[in-house]
Amino acid sequence: MLDDLRNGNRRTLARAITQVENRTPAALELLNTLYPYTGNAYLIGVTGAPGTGKSTLVNALTKHIRTQHKTVGIIAVDPTSPFSGGAVLGDRIRMQDLAGDSGIFIRSMASRGQLGGLAQTTADVVRVMDAAGFDYIIIETVGAGQNEVAIATIAYTVIVVDAPGLGDDIQAIKAGTLEIADILVVNKADRPGAENTVRALKTMLTLGHRQQYVAHHGRVMLHSAEAADIDTWEVPVLKTVALESKGMDELFTAIHKHRQHLQSTGQHEKRERQRLESELLDRLQHLLLERFLTEKVSPEQLDGLVRQIVIREIAPAQAASELIGS
Amino acid sequence: MLDDLRNGNRRTLARAITQVENRTPAALELLNTLYPYTGNAYLIGVTGAPGTGKSTLVNALTKHIRTQHKTVGIIAVDPTSPFSGGAVLGDRIRMQDLAGDSGIFIRSMASRGQLGGLAQTTADVVRVMDAAGFDYIIIETVGAGQNEVAIATIAYTVIVVDAPGLGDDIQAIKAGTLEIADILVVNKADRPGAENTVRALKTMLTLGHRQQYVAHHGRVMLHSAEAADIDTWEVPVLKTVALESKGMDELFTAIHKHRQHLQSTGQHEKRERQRLESELLDRLQHLLLERFLTEKVSPEQLDGLVRQIVIREIAPAQAASELIGS
Numbered sequence: 179m180l181d182d183l184r185n186g187n188r189r190t191l192a193r194a195i196t197q198v199e200n201r202t203p204a205a206l207e208l209l210n211t212l213y214p215y216t217g218n219a220y221l222i223g224v225t226g227a228p229g230t231g232k233s234t235l236v237n238a239l240t241k242h243i244r245t246q247h248k249t250v251g252i253i254a255v256d257p258t259s260p261f262s263g264g265a266v267l268g269d270r271i272r273m274q275d276l277a278g279d280s281g282i283f284i285r286s287m288a289s290r291g292q293l294g295g296l297a298q299t300t301a302d303v304v305r306v307m308d309a310a311g312f313d314y315i316i317i318e319t320v321g322a323g324q325n326e327v328a329i330a331t332i333a334y335t336v337i338v339v340d341a342p343g344l345g346d347d348i349q350a351i352k353a354g355t356l357e358i359a360d361i362l363v364v365n366k367a368d369r370p371g372a373e374n375t376v377r378a379l380k381t382m383l384t385l386g387h388r389q390q391y392v393a394h395h396g397r398v399m400l401h402s403a404e405a406a407d408i409d410t411w412e413v414p415v416l417k418t419v420a421l422e423s424k425g426m427d428e429l430f431t432a433i434h435k436h437r438q439h440l441q442s443t444g445q446h447e448k449r450e451r452q453r454l455e456s457e458l459l460d461r462l463q464h465l466l467l468e469r470f471l472t473e474k475v476s477p478e479q480l481d482g483l484v485r486q487i488v489i490r491e492i493a494p495a496q497a498a499s500e501l502i503g504s
Numbered sequence: 505m506l507d508d509l510r511n512g513n514r515r516t517l518a519r520a521i522t523q524v525e526n527r528t529p530a531a532l533e534l535l536n537t538l539y540p541y542t543g544n545a546y547l548i549g550v551t552g553a554p555g556t557g558k559s560t561l562v563n564a565l566t567k568h569i570r571t572q573h574k575t576v577g578i579i580a581v582d583p584t585s586p587f588s589g590g591a592v593l594g595d596r597i598r599m600q601d602l603a604g605d606s607g608i609f610i611r612s613m614a615s616r617g618q619l620g621g622l623a624q625t626t627a628d629v630v631r632v633m634d635a636a637g638f639d640y641i642i643i644e645t646v647g648a649g650q651n652e653v654a655i656a657t658i659a660y661t662v663i664v665v666d667a668p669g670l671g672d673d674i675q676a677i678k679a680g681t682l683e684i685a686d687i688l689v690v691n692k693a694d695r696p697g698a699e700n701t702v703r704a705l706k707t708m709l710t711l712g713h714r715q716q717y718v719a720h721h722g723r724v725m726l727h728s729a730e731a732a733d734i735d736t737w738e739v740p741v742l743k744t745v746a747l748e749s750k751g752m753d754e755l756f757t758a759i760h761k762h763r764q765h766l767q768s769t770g771q772h773e774k775r776e777r778q779r780l781e782s783e784l785l786d787r788l789q790h791l792l793l794e795r796f797l798t799e800k801v802s803p804e805q806l807d808g809l810v811r812q813i814v815i816r817e818i819a820p821a822q823a824a825s826e827l828i829g830s
Contacts, residue, residue, distance in 0.1 A: 206821060213819035228554075447814075454820060455810045459793065461824035466792040467785065469828065484781045488773075493539035494780060495532060498787035502795065 212309035223333030235420040242426035251307035342371035367417035538635035545634040549659030561746040568752035577633035668697035693743035
């Protein structure tokens with residue numbers, strides 16, 4: 179399977195991703211086997227509030243990258259549900275636009291019902307595409323909620339997309355993603371108010387503390403940027419009209435500059451290390467619980483304890499402490 | 505502190521919540537001590553896409569509940585950031601509307617930078633309010649992302665708010681929350697298109713499989729409703745104009761009916777058990793990792809392993825297995 183994958187077999191790729199999503203034993207084995215072949219793709223995160231046109235931007239950026247003869251894998255994480263089937267629909271619309279280009283591979287992922295946790299599954303799917311040899315992998319998420327932030331931080335360069343004339347509620351959602359932006363894009367820049375949006379974003383960047391999200395023990399925690407002296411990346415604010423493919427050259431140049439910045443300051447290595455350490459601890463945690471439940475606690479004991487918690491005889495935290503002490 | 509809390513001292517309540525948010529040792533002790541006094545409040549979740557007016561709905565519902573001489577605690581979880589300070593702003597606007605009523609207590613929580621994980625912190629804050637004696641506790645979240653779903657499922661009755669005339673992107677976000685709704689509300693029902701929205705929601709309810717979110721090991725997983733025969737709650741679709749306090753009587757009646765349904769079918773007990781079991785396992789998992797890192801692995805060993813992962817010598821999953829096997 180690994181050979182087929184490395185040789186560009188798309189059916190194998192699609193099948194491997196499905197297995198990874200379903201966490202089959204074969205997939206877990208495959209992930210170990212392909213791991214040595216990962217780390218070569220450049221990972222770009224694209225996030226933004228609803229209505230900013232980020233899917234269109236991803237399409238336009240992809241086409242631009244293709245003019246440089248580089249291959250692109252796209253993972254779209256959608257807030258869809260069994261009710262909407264939106265991920266599949268999105269897939270089809272994209273397919274029409276980017277179809278027939280063997281240098282592009284698109285995969286939509288529903289944001290619900292992922293057994294292993296959405297961020298981990300996304301990271302694993304990225305690895306499969308990485309081993310399959312794609313030069314760039316774009317991870318697209320709706321920029322709302324902690325989970326989406328965690329997903330965006332899988333990427334090396336995070337693009338946060340904004341647009342003029344969005345409502346107040348959208349502004350609130352947007353605010354939550356600003357601090358993870360390496361590049362800010364005002365899309366739909368041919369609309370009235372674009373200059374105001376650019377100015378507002380620049381003001382926010384100046385006022386706000388530049389902060390960094392560091393994934394830790396599987397959780398996203400907020401840290402002030404420690405090494406402000408070396409991390410002096412100034413977040414650019416770019417204007418695009420993705421629907422007309424305008425501004426893609428500047429955007430791709432900014433991505434490239436950021437990539438060089440990460441490399442030259444040693445930030446790339448440092449972040450990669452943090453990501454992988456936190457993944458290791460997260461996996462360790464799950465294995466430890468699994469082992470503990472198998473070897474140290476009988477189902478009856480666990481049941482009895484839960485019953486005590488239900489009737490308010492003992493608090494969950496205390497019960498956990500006592501269980502581990504025994 | 506517990507006595508002051510139980511006697512309705514608001515300063516103590518505010519201080520206790522801050523400590524819980526900061527996970528101070530005193531707070532963790534307090535949570536164990538107050539646990540026997542919890543389980544009395546009725547927990548209502550309110551979630552909905554941006555622009556649906558769910559904050560206004562929470563205010564109107566709160567005022568309605570107050571006319572029945574019951575007390576209300578509100579926890580608003582906002583997708584805000586250090587940039588926006590939105591949570592504090594939201595607090596002030598609400599305060600103006602509901603101020604001066606000692607039967608109401610409002611607390612905003614930022615959705616970022618929560619050390620213990622947002623869902624767990626929210627659950628703990630609920631417990632503090634519960635022990636403080638509030639009859640109803642309303643948990644308000646923006647309905648987007650897995651985390652928000654996890655938070656909503658802390659509540660016994662989940663209200664999903666919709667409104668006529670929202671954009672397509674919002675529809676997609678909305679779709680993700682439909683399956684957790686116990687009650688659907690079309691707010692801003694005086695606007696054109698309200699009837700269409702009601703009809704669309706009813707169709708979705710009929711078409712869609714009714715599914716259940718079950719928190720498991722701290723993660724939200726999708727299950728088909730197992731016991732379809734006993735869980736025959738029909739999700740009502742109600743119309744409200746929260747700005748004019750219209751439809752609150754019907755909404756509160758529906759909440760009450762759902763509460764009775766949960767009680768009479770044994771669902772309440774079953775769900776509470778699942779929630780508490782999953783919390784116990786989650787806490788256990790964290791303690792196990794803490795202990796393992798303290799007793800079984802030297803920092804040098806961990807460092808070396810991470811280095812091997814970074815240079816692609818060994819995959820994270822494999823490294824975790826080997827570490828635990830040693």
